[in-house]
Structures are given as structure tokens and as C-alpha cells.
Amino acid sequence: MTLAEVIDDHFLRRYRELLDAEDAAFDELEHAYEDGDRSHFEADLAAWQQAIEQKLAYLRRLGVEPVPATS
Numbered sequence: 001m002t003l004a005e006v007i008d009d010h011f012l013r014r015y016r017e018l019l020d021a022e023d024a025a026f027d028e029l030e031h032a033y034e035d036g037d038r039s040h041f042e043a044d045l046a047a048w049q050q051a052i053e054q055k056l057a058y059l060r061r062l063g064v065e066p067v068p069a070t071s
Contacts, residue, residue, distance in 0.1 A: 018051070022052055022055055028040075029041065029048045032044045
């Protein structure tokens with residue numbers, strides 16, 4: 001299945017939800033870092049990593065593999 005065949009309204013809606021969750025988790029991580037709150041930083045870092053993994057897992061389930069950047 002090509003990427004063009006995967007993208008539809010459902011894909012875009014779910015992917016936007018995952019991006020929003022990742023963004024919210026990153027915002028919390030950023031605030032904890034700026035506040036110097038180590039315990040919240042650790043928890044927020046784990047939440048951000050989980051949000052990223054959920055996004056990547058969703059893409060993989062649909063057969064979309066991110067291409068590594070080349071230098």
C-alpha cells in the first residue's frame with residue numbers, strides 16, 4: 001500500500017490527535033525543565049517518549065516507515 005492510499009480523513013484525524021498529544025507532552029516537559037523540577041521533568045520526559053512511540057507505532061501499523069535522515 002502506498003502512502004497516498006493510507007492518507008484519508010480517518011488517518012489525518014488520528015494523526016492530528018497523536019501530534020497534539022506529543023505537543024502537549026513536550027510543553028509539559030519544557031515547563032518542568034525551565035522550572036528546574038527534576039521529578040516532574042523525568043515523568044514528563046517519559047510521557048513525551050510514550051507519545052512519540054504511540055505516533056510511530058500508529059504509522060508502522062499502517063505500513064508507513066519514517067525514513068532516517070542522512071547527513
